[in-house]
Amino acid sequence: MASFSGFASCEIILHIYTIDINGGLPPPSNFLSKVTNFFHEKIMTPTGFGTYHTSLDVGGFNYSFAATSGITKTKAIDPTSPQALSSCPPGVSYTQSLILSSSSPSPSSLSKILNSLSKTFTPTSYHLLNRNCNHFTEALTLSLNLPSYPLYLNRVARTGTLLIKHEICEVKKEAEIARGNKIITKEEKKNKSKKKIITEKQRKALEALKK
Structure with a gap:
């Protein structure tokens, strides 16, 4: 498991890149591909499904x-630089950077969070x-108590998961675990509810004995 530690204090910045569905290759010439590209660029992206x-x-x-x-750690550099773009998937173009916070967590706190997420x-x-990648940056953002993550970034993935059966990344749950908070399972909640019901019955039984 990788270890993440040792950094200088600075702002927390989210870098956003738009992915070309052609993977950076020239647009296909067949009709169906042209329709797909048009639908993606002119309809999906403008309506928040890029x-x-x-x-x-x-x-x-x-x-x-x-x-x-997996999770990679590199020195922060200008996101528009060739070095930064070369580390991204093929066919991406830099879109914008959002400052989410003016201060960073302590090295030990960030190390614990990243080591937890790396599991x-x-x-x-x-x-x-x-x-x-968007599940990861959202989970890390939530782990750092920064709720301002743009939901449109992973809207396509969230919509797609409705159509397939697979283990889905629960970013809020994983962020809670990374922060060291205990997650109460559905079974634990059910058992806790049963205990409350039993306690209430016992209370009523005791009240009946007192009469």
Whole structure:
């Protein structure tokens, strides 16, 4: 498991890149592909259903998640630079950067959060719809108590998961775990509810004995 520690204090910045569905290749010439490209560029993206890649700068380092490499940590640099773009998936173009916070967490806090997230965001767990780069940056953002993550970034994935049966990344739950909070399962909630009912019955029984 990778260890994440040692960084300089700075702003927390979310970098957003738009993904070309052609993967950076020239647009296909056949009619169906042209229709698909038109639908994606002129209809889906303007209505909040575009496809995006994201990474997060925290404390002078850039964190991202990808297939085969898992969570990666590199020195934060200009996102428009050739070096930064070369580390992104093929066919992406830089869109914008959002400052989410003017201060970063302590090195120890960030290290604990990232080490926790690395247990689920592994090199082999990447899935285009259920566990992608946007799931990671959203989970990390929530882990840092920054609720201002743009929901449109992963809208396509969330919509796609409604059509398939697969283990879906629950970013809020994983963020809670990364912060060290205990997650109460449905079974635990059910058992807790049963205990309350039993206690209430016992109370009524005791009141009846007193009469």
